[in-house]
Amino acid sequence: MLSRIAESLFWIGRYVERADGTARILDVHLERLNQMPRPVQRDVSRQLLGVMGSRPESEDFGLPELLEALAFDRSSATSIAGALGAARENARRARETVSGSVWEGLNTTWYGLTQHRKDVVGTYRFCHWVIERTAMVRGLSDTTMSHDESWQFLVLGRSLERADMTARMLSTRDVHASGLSWVNMLRCAGAYESFLRTRRASFGEQHAAKFLLLDRLFPRSIVYALSDAEKCLTNLNPAYQRVGFINDASRIVGQARTFLEFHQTDDLMLELPEHMERVQKACARASDAVSRTYFSQEAELSWVGEVS
Template sequence: MLSRIAESLFWIGRYVERADGTARILDVNLERLNQLPASEQHQVAGQLLGIMGSRPETADFGLSELLNRLAYDRTSPSSIAGALGAARENARRARETVSSALWECLNTTWYGLSQHRKDVVGTYRFCHWVLERTAMVNGLADTTMSHDEGWQFMILGRSLERADMTARMLQAPDLLSSGLSWVNMLRCAGAYESFLRTRRAASGEEHAAEFLLLDRLFPRSVVYALGDAERALEQLDPSYQRVGFIDDARRIVGQARTFLEFHQTANLMAELPEHMDRVQKACAQASDAITRKYFAQTVDLAWVGEVS
């Protein structure tokens, strides 16, 4: 497979998952934000923007600015519209590899971005529409593409982005202190109903954090997502050696997963920021290692004439 095609498929997975995760977080927080006084809106809006790795430019950064930055700004890959646009552009570059159904879904989604009102009610409907479209993209990728190297690159990108998004959300204790309950934290990851069925009478932020971090059966938990990434890397490079791993990315992801899975702690909430910082660094390092191994372009050799 050409490196440019592999890179495009990897980033389709990442960008679609980024749009999905951002839509979930924005959807859960819209109603709460709209009911807050302006002074508190500025504070919570800045905290939500911080989850995405950005900072507000001005002190009066409020709800309308947040909606534009996280939902509608097509120039920013951190926004929903920007991420879906980038996914569509990568699908265009890999047009000969992705299925026609997947391309048409991404293309239709791109043209549908401008058909939504940009107020609070419109954004609420927009988020639900995005969740439906990203679910359709993932379903079409799973059912209309061969599960070969190309599909593995897409799953690898999706898994790393999913682990990173969940870690970013769990690393935001300020949101809990400012009124975001553990129930809403679970809903941001689409995990509330699964959590209730699994834990039943158990409740509280520590149980919720443990579920989103360590549950081996829930697809959006950090451990599950890292496991998916590890399996994809193994399929892409199944070479065997008796000592260690040839693939740096697989070593990085495996170390992050096993540290979480086998680390016993009596106070998970106190150590949560440290754990989540480690996960985010591991995702970034794994992405860099994947780029170096599979996507990095060799420098073109230039012909140098003989010097007389």
């Protein structure tokens, strides 16, 4: 496979998942933000933007500016619209590899971005629309593309971004002064019903955080996403070594997953910010390692004449 095609597929997976994760995070915070006094609203908006990896461009940054930055700004890949636009552009570059259904799904989504109001109510509906559209694109990619190398790169990007976005979502629980309730935290990840069926009678923020962090069967947990990324890396480079790992990305992802799974703590909530920062750094490092291994263009070779 050409490296440019592999890179486009990897970033399609990442950008679609980023749009979905940002929509979920923004959706769960919108109502509470709208009910806050203006000064508090500004402080919380700036903090929430910081959790998402961006900085406000001006001091006068409030809820309207947050909605523009995270939902509608097409010039930034941090926003929902920007991420979906970048996913569509990468799909256009890899048009011969992605299925027609995936391309049509992304293209139709792109043209539907302008049909939404940019106030709080409109953004709330926009987030739900994005969650539905990204779920459709993921389903189409899983059911209309051969599960070969091209699909592995797409799922690899999706898995790394999902681990990163779940970590960011968990990091937003302390943004509000009163804290994000564990119910909203689970609903943000679409995990509420699955959590109830798993825990039955045990409730609380520590149980909810542990579920989203460590559950091996829930697709949006960090451990599940990292395990998926490991499987993709193994399938892409199945070379067997008796000692160590030949792939830097496999080593980084594996270390992050095993640390979470085997780390014992008496107070998970106290250590949660440290864990989330570690996961985000691991995802960034793994993405860089994948780029170096599969996407970086080799130095141009120059012909050298025979030495007599």
